[in-house]
Amino acid sequence: xxxxxxxxxxxxxxxxxxxxxxxxxxxxxxxxxxxxxxxxxxxxxxxxxxxxxxxxxxxxxxxxxxxxxxxxxxxxxxxxxxxxxxxxxxxxxxxxxxxxxxxxxxxxxxxxxxxxxxxxxxxxxxxxxxxxxxxxxxxxxxxxxxxxxxxxxxxxxxxxxxxxxxxxxxxxxxxxxxxxxxxxxxxxxxxxxxxxxxxxxxxxxxxxxxxxxxxxxxxxxxxxxxxxxxxxxxxxxxxxxxxxxxxxxxxxxxxxxxxxxxxxxxxxxxxxxxxxxxxxxxxxxxxxxxxxxxxxxxxxxxxxxxxxxxxxxxxxxxxxxxxxxxxxxxxxxxxxxxxxxxxxxxxxxxxxxxxxxxxxxxxxxxxxxxxxxxxxxxxxxxxxxxxxxxxxxxxxxxxxxxxxxxxxxxxxxxxxxxxxxxxxxxxxxxxxxxxxxxxxxxxxxxx
Amino acid sequence: xxxxxxxxxxxxxxxxxxxxxxxxxxxxxxxxxxxxxxxxxxxxxxxxxxxxxxxxxxxxxxxxxxxxxxxxxxxxxxxxxxxxxxxxxxxxxxxxxxxxxxxxxxxxxxxxxxxxxxxxxxxxxxxxxxxxxxxxxxxxxxxxxxxxxxxxxxxxxxxxxxxxxxxxxxxxxxxxxxxxxxxxxxxxxxxxxxxxxxxxxxxxxxxxxxxxxxxxxxxxxxxxxxxxxxxxxxxxxxxxxxxxxxxxxxxxxxxxxxxxxxxxxxxxxxxxxxxxxxxxxxxxxxxxxxxxxxxxxxxxxxxxxxxxxxxxxxxxxxxxxxxxxxxxxxxxxxxxxxxxxxxxxxxxxxxxxxxxxxxxxxxxxxxxxxxxxxxxxxxxxxxxxxxxxxxxxxxxxxxxxxxxxxxxxxxxxxxxxxxxxxxxxxxxxxxxxxxxxxxxxxxxxxx
Numbered sequence: 001x002x003x004x005x006x007x008x009x010x011x012x013x014x015x016x017x018x019x020x021x022x023x024x025x026x027x028x029x030x031x032x033x034x035x036x037x038x039x040x041x042x043x044x045x046x047x048x049x050x051x052x053x054x055x056x057x058x059x060x061x062x063x064x065x066x067x068x069x070x071x072x073x074x075x076x077x078x079x080x081x082x083x084x085x086x087x088x089x090x091x092x093x094x095x096x097x098x099x100x101x102x103x104x105x106x107x108x109x110x111x112x113x114x115x116x117x118x119x120x121x122x123x124x125x126x127x128x129x130x131x132x133x134x135x136x137x138x139x140x141x142x143x144x145x146x147x148x149x150x151x152x153x154x155x156x157x158x159x160x161x162x163x164x165x166x167x168x169x170x171x172x173x174x175x176x177x178x179x180x181x182x183x184x185x186x187x188x189x190x191x192x193x194x195x196x197x198x199x200x201x202x203x204x205x206x207x208x209x210x211x212x213x214x215x216x217x218x219x220x221x222x223x224x225x226x227x228x229x230x231x232x233x234x235x236x237x238x239x240x241x242x243x244x245x246x247x248x249x250x251x252x253x254x255x256x257x258x259x260x261x262x263x264x265x266x267x268x269x270x271x272x273x274x275x276x277x278x279x280x281x282x283x284x285x286x287x288x289x290x291x292x293x294x295x296x297x298x299x300x301x302x303x304x305x306x307x308x309x310x311x312x313x314x315x316x317x318x319x320x321x322x323x324x325x326x327x328x329x330x331x332x333x334x335x336x337x338x339x340x341x342x343x344x345x346x347x348x349x350x351x352x353x354x355x356x357x358x359x360x361x362x363x364x365x366x367x368x369x370x371x372x373x374x375x376x377x378x379x380x381x382x383x384x385x386x387x388x389x390x391x392x393x394x395x396x397x398x399x400x401x402x403x404x405x406x407x408x409x410x411x412x413x414x415x416x417x418x419x420x421x422x423x424x425x426x427x428x429x430x431x432x433x434x435x436x437x438x439x440x441x442x443x444x445x446x447x
Numbered sequence: 448x449x450x451x452x453x454x455x456x457x458x459x460x461x462x463x464x465x466x467x468x469x470x471x472x473x474x475x476x477x478x479x480x481x482x483x484x485x486x487x488x489x490x491x492x493x494x495x496x497x498x499x500x501x502x503x504x505x506x507x508x509x510x511x512x513x514x515x516x517x518x519x520x521x522x523x524x525x526x527x528x529x530x531x532x533x534x535x536x537x538x539x540x541x542x543x544x545x546x547x548x549x550x551x552x553x554x555x556x557x558x559x560x561x562x563x564x565x566x567x568x569x570x571x572x573x574x575x576x577x578x579x580x581x582x583x584x585x586x587x588x589x590x591x592x593x594x595x596x597x598x599x600x601x602x603x604x605x606x607x608x609x610x611x612x613x614x615x616x617x618x619x620x621x622x623x624x625x626x627x628x629x630x631x632x633x634x635x636x637x638x639x640x641x642x643x644x645x646x647x648x649x650x651x652x653x654x655x656x657x658x659x660x661x662x663x664x665x666x667x668x669x670x671x672x673x674x675x676x677x678x679x680x681x682x683x684x685x686x687x688x689x690x691x692x693x694x695x696x697x698x699x700x701x702x703x704x705x706x707x708x709x710x711x712x713x714x715x716x717x718x719x720x721x722x723x724x725x726x727x728x729x730x731x732x733x734x735x736x737x738x739x740x741x742x743x744x745x746x747x748x749x750x751x752x753x754x755x756x757x758x759x760x761x762x763x764x765x766x767x768x769x770x771x772x773x774x775x776x777x778x779x780x781x782x783x784x785x786x787x788x789x790x791x792x793x794x795x796x797x798x799x800x801x802x803x804x805x806x807x808x809x810x811x812x813x814x815x816x817x818x819x820x821x822x823x824x825x826x827x828x829x830x831x832x833x834x835x836x837x838x839x840x841x842x843x844x845x846x847x848x849x850x851x852x853x854x855x856x857x858x859x860x861x862x863x864x865x866x867x868x869x870x871x872x873x874x875x876x877x878x879x880x881x882x883x884x885x886x887x888x889x890x891x892x893x894x
Contacts, residue, residue, distance in 0.1 A: 020467045176676050177672075177676060178639065178672065178673045178676040178677060179676070179677075181635060181673075182635055182636055182639040182673075184632070185631070185632035185633070185635040185636045185639075186632070186636055188628060188629055188632040189629055189632045189633050189636065192625065192626075192629040192632075225624075225625060226625045226628075226629075229623050229624060229625040229626070230625060230626075
């Protein structure tokens with residue numbers, strides 16, 4: 001073998017230049033470094049839902065608003081308004097790139113080619129995100145987006161990612177280079193130890209759902225790569241389209257609360273309101289089959305939603321449990337399938353709320369064999385820096401960006417956890433009555 | 448501020464491209480990557496001693512030999528002979544570069560300019576290291592170097608560094624990329640936690656002495672940079688000339704056992720032998736002053752050496768404790784200075800044997816204020832991967848490369864620890880008699 005010199009100390013890797021995260025963060029100190037650099041640096045289900053909305057409700061006027069559920073984090077004191085505007089402006093300068101469009105048009109999602117229809121792709125290729133409205137209110141920012149639903153909805157993930165990462169950068173700003181490197185060394189070790197525990201769980205199926213509250217883009221990208229190596233076939237993919245494309249893994253996701261929330265806000269009578277969540281799934285049923293037919297039942301209470309569901313819904317592939325006690329939610333779903341004459345072992349249950357390794361191991365042990373079990377692991381995969389800096393300044397917190405109104409009507413979310421409820425009090429009361437939701441148990445919303 | 452784009456994900460830093468160590472190690476799997484890339488990737492004291500030898504004993508014929516004191520590590524089974532030869536051949540292809548020569552000629556060492564004389568520099572600029580002799584003997588390598596002392600002596604550090612790093616690479620070879628990254632994350636965290644402890648010690652003075660048994664070059668370079676950031680003025684520099692040059696810190700070192708060992712082997716009578724260690728220091732005294740006048744007393748027993756030392760030696764700046772019980776060695780030195788009418792608080796004691804943070808803290812607490820205290824921290828700074836891979840395959844071990852003969856006479860080392868003794872039994876007995884060394888306490892030699 002010949003001696004091939006490698007002066008100077010330049011790094012090579014199989015997939016292009018490698019990234020030293022600590023150095024990168026260090027560099028944030030002296031230049032503006034865009035956080036979101038692609039319109040597909042977003043969750044896959046946003047694009048699926050966007051296509052559905054583009055087809056079914058393209059002209060609905062919606063308002064999305066940023067809500068910091070962890071008020072003790074004074075975002076407006078931590079994050080500079082000028083920097084925030086620069087990042088948001090940068091997102092508005094983004095257009096779908098040729099390579100991204102090719103990937104979306106040519107890729108197979110859940111075994112299906114041409115998941116995205118030509119008319120949607122043409123629209124997406126011409127898309128610029130609409131203007132934003134930013135105001136400081138005391139120690140928080142009021143950040144809202146108004147316009148046509150298909151455009152406005154695509155602000156959710158990049159807006160959250162920008163806020164989360166600007167907060168990380170602000171906290172890291174005064175740390176020195178090796179302090180930073182050791183901080184990331186500790187965080188990497190922690191993620192790896194979690195992966196090593198998950199590796200020991202037979203039959204595990206898990207995906208990354210951590211885009212929206214990630215520590216940073218590069219960190220999420222690192223976590224995904226670590227999962228690829230550490231978990232092999234147990235890791236089924238990521239919700240992040242850009243990372244899925246770059247790392248050549250599956251893009252994962254189905255649908256979210258915004259569909260029933262907006263459909264419900266548009267309902268003109270209580271009868272229409274009661275039917276709205278099923279209308280959503282009826283539209284979805286027409287568009288998708290197989291693994292994309294996943295019920296998200298908790299927007300207005302899981303129990304009542306399932307009790308009143310039409311029979312065709314019991315034929316769907318699975319259910320996603322995103323609030324309340326996850327074991328209770330899964331038991332409810334299993335009973336419901338049995339009542340409707342379905343075999344739960346043919347069904348998939350996806351857990352996606354506030355997961356970490358202990359809870360994953362516990363839920364897997366309890367439900368494995370009783371149904372097909374998957375996990376969508378979010379914030380505590382891509383943002384577990386708890387205890388790593390003074391005053392726990394990098395601990396994750398609960399930031400959301402939600403549809404708050406549709407065609408002038410406020411939206412409402414009840415969820416299986418009253419701590420996650422949203423909407424004006426009178427509307428919340430009306431929805432509780434229409435959907436028959438009684439007293440609910442509270443669960444702390446940490447992430 | 449303008450948004451400056453930084454596509455693609457390329458890394459910038461103040462001092463050139465940054466190094467992702469794990470990626471680098473990963474890359475070792477498919478190409479030969481030279482370990483020693485410069486003739487000054489060596490300890491500073493080798494160059495100081497080389498200049499002294501070049502002036503005083505240029506024609507002495509010496510043999511240096513590699514000795515693995517940790518026989519349970521079967522180096523020849525771990526390291527491929529072909530790869531070892533390629534690395535050694537590469538070292539023979541090295542010449543002093545223009546920039547390195549400029550740095551040696553122009554730099555200030557211990558406050559003195561032109562530490563290296565023009566005739567020595569001219570010789571060094573033309574130097575190619577002499578041939579090596581490599582044979583496998585069972586599970587160990589017999590690696591020897593023969594020729595003129597000034598040339599042969601410069602093989603010691605690169606030969607050790609090559610063996611140590613090939614062993615690291617062999618152990619890491621089957622690890623995957625993120626496993627490697629997490630391994631380094633853990634090692635970084637460990638070094639940083641040591642640095643944080645050292646930061647808390649008031650008045651500490653510490654240098655890196657870890658070249659010869661480092662895990663790898665890049666790792667030593669990382670450790671030095673971490674010390675620069677983490678310890679500030681408490682970190683006084685590194686023994687490694689290349690790293691001192693690149694990182695702009697002091698090159699540190701004075702002299703070592705090879706001088707008294709070779710001088711002693713050349714002695715023709717017992718009287719000459721008894722005087723030989725003092726002849727070394729007499730030659731050194733003529734060449735150097737100030738901080739370079741550091742006594743290394745333990746080659747043939749510290750106690751007797753100091754008792755029989757001429758008075759001018761008590762006027763030297765300090766002493767280096769490199770074997771035996773370090774506290775006992777320091778107490779011996781302090782008493783000796785007092786006996787000779789010197790004030791120990793004006794003197795420097797340098798500890799350099801098998802140090803780690805606990806021992807450093809303990810010695811500092813005990814001797815601080817009684818003398819000027821410094822630490823030369825070696826293997827457990829630059830090679831503490833204990834417990835980080837299965838079977839502890841990266842634990843440091845005791846590899847040395849020593850002068851074993853001079854002009855055909857075997858060399859002898861007694862040290863203050865019989866475990867570190869070297870030489871034929873009859874010669875060891877003769878030296879013990881001549882230097883009045885009685886029973887010695889054994890200390891385990893770990894690193």
